[in-house]
Amino acid sequence: MKEVIYIDVLIAVNLFINYFLIISTAKFLHLKTQKLRLILGEILGGIYSLYILLPPTNFFVSLIIKFLMAASIIFAAFKFSGIKIFFKTLICFYLINFAFSGVMLALWCTLRPNGMAVNNGIVYFSISPVILVISTVITYLILKVINRIIGKRSFGKSTCKVKIIGENSEDLLTALIDTGNSLVEPFSGLPVIVVKRESIKNICPEEILSAEKISSINETACLNSKLRMIPFKTISGEGLLPSFKPKSVIINGGAPKEAYVAVCSDNILSENCSAIINSDLIT
Numbered sequence: 001m002k003e004v005i006y007i008d009v010l011i012a013v014n015l016f017i018n019y020f021l022i023i024s025t026a027k028f029l030h031l032k033t034q035k036l037r038l039i040l041g042e043i044l045g046g047i048y049s050l051y052i053l054l055p056p057t058n059f060f061v062s063l064i065i066k067f068l069m070a071a072s073i074i075f076a077a078f079k080f081s082g083i084k085i086f087f088k089t090l091i092c093f094y095l096i097n098f099a100f101s102g103v104m105l106a107l108w109c110t111l112r113p114n115g116m117a118v119n120n121g122i123v124y125f126s127i128s129p130v131i132l133v134i135s136t137v138i139t140y141l142i143l144k145v146i147n148r149i150i151g152k153r154s155f156g157k158s159t160c161k162v163k164i165i166g167e168n169s170e171d172l173l174t175a176l177i178d179t180g181n182s183l184v185e186p187f188s189g190l191p192v193i194v195v196k197r198e199s200i201k202n203i204c205p206e207e208i209l210s211a212e213k214i215s216s217i218n219e220t221a222c223l224n225s226k227l228r229m230i231p232f233k234t235i236s237g238e239g240l241l242p243s244f245k246p247k248s249v250i251i252n253g254g255a256p257k258e259a260y261v262a263v264c265s266d267n268i269l270s271e272n273c274s275a276i277i278n279s280d281l282i283t
Contacts, residue, residue: 007053011046018045019129021100022077025093033077041077044069070094081255091206162193162277163250164261166203173199175275177282184278185228192230192243192260194255199274204263205244214265217242230262249281257281 022041026033033041048069057065074090162175175193183192197204197214207227211217217227229240241262248256259281269276 009048010049010052015042015046016050017100018042018073021045021093021096022073024096025074025089026078027091028096030087031078031089034079037077037079041073044073044076048073068277070097085255113258120218154263160252160277160282162201162275164195164203165247165250165256166192167247169202171200171202173274175277176273176277182278183230183232183262185245187228188260190245190258191280192237192262193249193275193277193281194241194262194264194269195275196269197263200261200263203246208242208244208263214242214263229258230260232262251277251281 019038019042022033022038022045051065051069060191070093071090074093076087078089080086086162140172158177159174160177164171164173166234173195175195183194184190189233197208201209205227208214208217217229227242227244230243232239232241243260243262245258245260249259249261250256259278
């Protein structure tokens with residue numbers, strides 16, 4: 001008996017799944033993705049799911065077609081930052097897809113559930129939306145935990161060279177890669193680099209340089225400037241750090257990135273550390 005495939009269910013399911021596949025790829029590689037690009041990548045994934053309706057094709061032809069599909073999804077979902085990063089992202093996207101497809105194929109082969117079909121490497125299954133949401137979210141959370149473990153092992157206490165570029169000058173410093181640094185600027189969601197004031201005198205705003213104490217700068221003082229106050233919490237306490245958005249940030253000579261720089265006093269960071277960087281900035 002042939003399986004009946006409903007196109008609306010097929011596209012809706014794949015839109016949902018592709019969202020988490022793209023997000024998982026971004027999390028594993030610490031890439032930022034804009035909402036518009038994310039939606040475009042989802043839509044392409046949903047459209048490409050219609051490939052299941054075509055007659056089975058030659059293995060190599062199917063491989064080329066699926067490669068072009070995956071490449072176009074990555075190109076749409078992420079900002080192009082060089083061919084090396086593009087292929088690295090594409091490979092990671094493939095691996096996450098293989099993991100998901102492997103689970104679905106194993107489920108199909110062992111349980112042969114009703115309402116499930118596999119053709120041309122595309123999976124279709126008509127299941128309860130609640131079960132789909134729960135299973136996909138659980139899978140995403142598992143991937144996130146694995147990514148957190150791998151991230152901590154790979155970064156450890158490593159450092160990187162960070163060039164912070166202003167309008168007319170720049171500062172070059174060595175920063176500690178901290179997987180525990182999850183600071184982001186509240187309005188833009190951009191990651192934050194925490195830097196000692198003494199290490200960033202060339203491009204540090206005058207409002208921060210001229211302040212007797214960093215703690216004396218408050219939200220009221222920021223109203224007439226481009227500074228933003230970012231909340232932070234450490235073992236020793238919590239508070240607000242004045243921050244600014246430089247023209248760009250370059251890490252280890254890579255592509256320019258967007259980030260905020262939060263300026264702190266010397267006692268916030270250890271003596272041998274002039275800056276800590278959010279690991280989301282590392283690719």
